[in-house]
Amino acid sequence: MEPKNRSKIQIKKYSFYYGDFEALRNINIDIPENQVTAIIGPSGCGKSTFLRSINRMNELIPDVHTKGELFMEDMSLFDMDVVNLRKRVGMVFQRPNPFPKTIYDNVAYGPRAHGIRDRGILDEIVEQSLRSAVLWNEVKDHLQKSGLALSGGQQQRLCIARALAVEPEVILMDEPASALDPIATLRIEELIRELAVNYTIVIVTHNMHQAGRVSDHTAFFSMHKDRAGYLVEFGPTRQIFTRPEKQLTEDYVTGRFG
Amino acid sequence: MKRTTLDRNIKTLLDELLVLESMVKEATFKAVDALIQRDMDASRFMYIQDRQINKRRFDLELDCLITIATQQPIAGDLRMLASILEIAGELERMGDYAKGIARVNMMLKEKPLPKASKDLPQMASVTIHMLEQSIQAFLNKDAVSAREIPKQDDEVDRLFNQIYFNLVQEMIAEPGTIDASNHLQWAAHNLERMADRVTNICERTIFAAEGKIIELDSSDDQWDQSG
Numbered sequence: 078m079e080p081k082n083r084s085k086i087q088i089k090k091y092s093f094y095y096g097d098f099e100a101l102r103n104i105n106i107d108i109p110e111n112q113v114t115a116i117i118g119p120s121g122c123g124k125s126t127f128l129r130s131i132n133r134m135n136e137l138i139p140d141v142h143t144k145g146e147l148f149m150e151d152m153s154l155f156d157m158d159v160v161n162l163r164k165r166v167g168m169v170f171q172r173p174n175p176f177p178k179t180i181y182d183n184v185a186y187g188p189r190a191h192g193i194r195d196r197g198i199l200d201e202i203v204e205q206s207l208r209s210a211v212l213w214n215e216v217k218d219h220l221q222k223s224g225l226a227l228s229g230g231q232q233q234r235l236c237i238a239r240a241l242a243v244e245p246e247v248i249l250m251d252e253p254a255s256a257l258d259p260i261a262t263l264r265i266e267e268l269i270r271e272l273a274v275n276y277t278i279v280i281v282t283h284n285m286h287q288a289g290r291v292s293d294h295t296a297f298f299s300m301h302k303d304r305a306g307y308l309v310e311f312g313p314t315r316q317i318f319t320r321p322e323k324q325l326t327e328d329y330v331t332g333r334f335g
Numbered sequence: 336m337k338r339t340t341l342d343r344n345i346k347t348l349l350d351e352l353l354v355l356e357s358m359v360k361e362a363t364f365k366a367v368d369a370l371i372q373r374d375m376d377a378s379r380f381m382y383i384q385d386r387q388i389n390k391r392r393f394d395l396e397l398d399c400l401i402t403i404a405t406q407q408p409i410a411g412d413l414r415m416l417a418s419i420l421e422i423a424g425e426l427e428r429m430g431d432y433a434k435g436i437a438r439v440n441m442m443l444k445e446k447p448l449p450k451a452s453k454d455l456p457q458m459a460s461v462t463i464h465m466l467e468q469s470i471q472a473f474l475n476k477d478a479v480s481a482r483e484i485p486k487q488d489d490e491v492d493r494l495f496n497q498i499y500f501n502l503v504q505e506m507i508a509e510p511g512t513i514d515a516s517n518h519l520q521w522a523a524h525n526l527e528r529m530a531d532r533v534t535n536i537c538e539r540t541i542f543a544a545e546g547k548i549i550e551l552d553s554s555d556d557q558w559d560q561s562g
Contacts, residue, residue, distance in 0.1 A: 260336060267339055277359065289405035319397070320405040 079085065085110035085247060085277040086131060093126055093135065100126045102165035102305040103145070106296055112122055113269060113278045115314065118298035119334065123306025124281045127298070128249050131279060132166040149247070164191065167240035171252040173232030175224030175239075176179035180207075180216050183224040183235055187243035202242050210238035211268050230261025234268065241272075248272065250280040264290045285330060289318050297326045344381045349474055350403065351395045357428045358388050360463050362433035363529065365457040370440040370522060371452060381433065388430035395423045395518040415547060418539040421475065425532045425539075426532040429466070433523035439522045446515040447528045451501035455522060458494040461487065461518035462530045469536040470534050473543065484533065485551045491530040 101123045108114050110325060116124045118310035129135045133154060140158060147154040164187075175183050184203045186202060193199060203220070207213040212234040215226070224235050240248055240321040250269070254262040269291045282288050288295050293311060294316040299310045310317065311328045321327050328334045362381055369377035399420050401426050402408065465487050472480040502516040534551050540546050 217412060263336060263338070267337060286407050288409065314405055315401040321403050 115292035
């Protein structure tokens, strides 16, 4: 029952600083390919900082620096062209953020930005991406309607379709369901499981139960006394949720933390 | 709304439960057969084979706990998983009874088998049939059948009493058979206990289906004055 997949992203001795403040200290993780890896931990432990490191989004913030290495399939992320990196590593955010454009144009945005102009090809990409995001049947007759006219859950699936349209290999998700109602949340979770067949997914969630439901592997982060985030334990979710190795993990997953 | 992972996990667990049930059935059949045939090698093999049943049960238990921990089952799903845990335990104990029957053969050594043993295969057959029906009822969440199946325990008890009576007759007629008769009595007792555990499985089926924990009467409660 334990799937053995090769690692897609390797994080080695990675530390991250906002100015003098060390937000992440000495993180080592191999993220398995075509699986869901969940990052859990208390607020402020660096989960989102860690996630944004994987597509180098943190570089947009002034006065940050890093130590250590991040690799995707043995190539350093820091040696990669950032546009190419973000094509290969897509991202979905906490609040659904469709562009104020039609459903069609939202999904076609990325492919167009990468130079695709052929209407037939774009049509195909839009349909395929919406199908993969399990939204096609709900919107196929309204592709020219504004993306903002959709419900919250549909908007989030539209954002996932938009991320899929540039054919990424990795999808980062930062609390993708926290702004959604329980039914829309379960629907997103179902979708995440389906996507894991073809994509490597890293999801940050403050909802520990969600991590249990959707992920194959779980990384538990916590904070040192000086508030630097660190990795406490990383392992198969089935193990983290039934017999974690560290007492701190046990305390967190059983709700006895802090 | 689907719960793909949870539904798939429950289905896998039910498949595992079915495998465990067939292992117990086979162990019981073969243990009784080896005893009747006085086949020491087969009994020794079945005795050791019980470890496989125990391992299966522990694996199933762990998978069940993992599903509960990661998928947060509620209501019917939770009752189903709790029942799977219980039934896996019942099956494992039934495997122990089969192992006990294998042991009886080994303990009898060169002693001839008491004649009363002729009813053992029939007793095993009824018990195994009850087990099959009870697991099927559980898979179908069939509370109606679950209430009916334990009634067949009367036949198991009748056969048990018949074996007991015949063994006593043999012991009176031929005191040299006392040792062997005692051992055989033990084998019959194990089958009788297995049938009682089928009743427990049926109780779990009713719990899974209806959410009610009820005690199904087994036939030996002529001694139960409370109710």
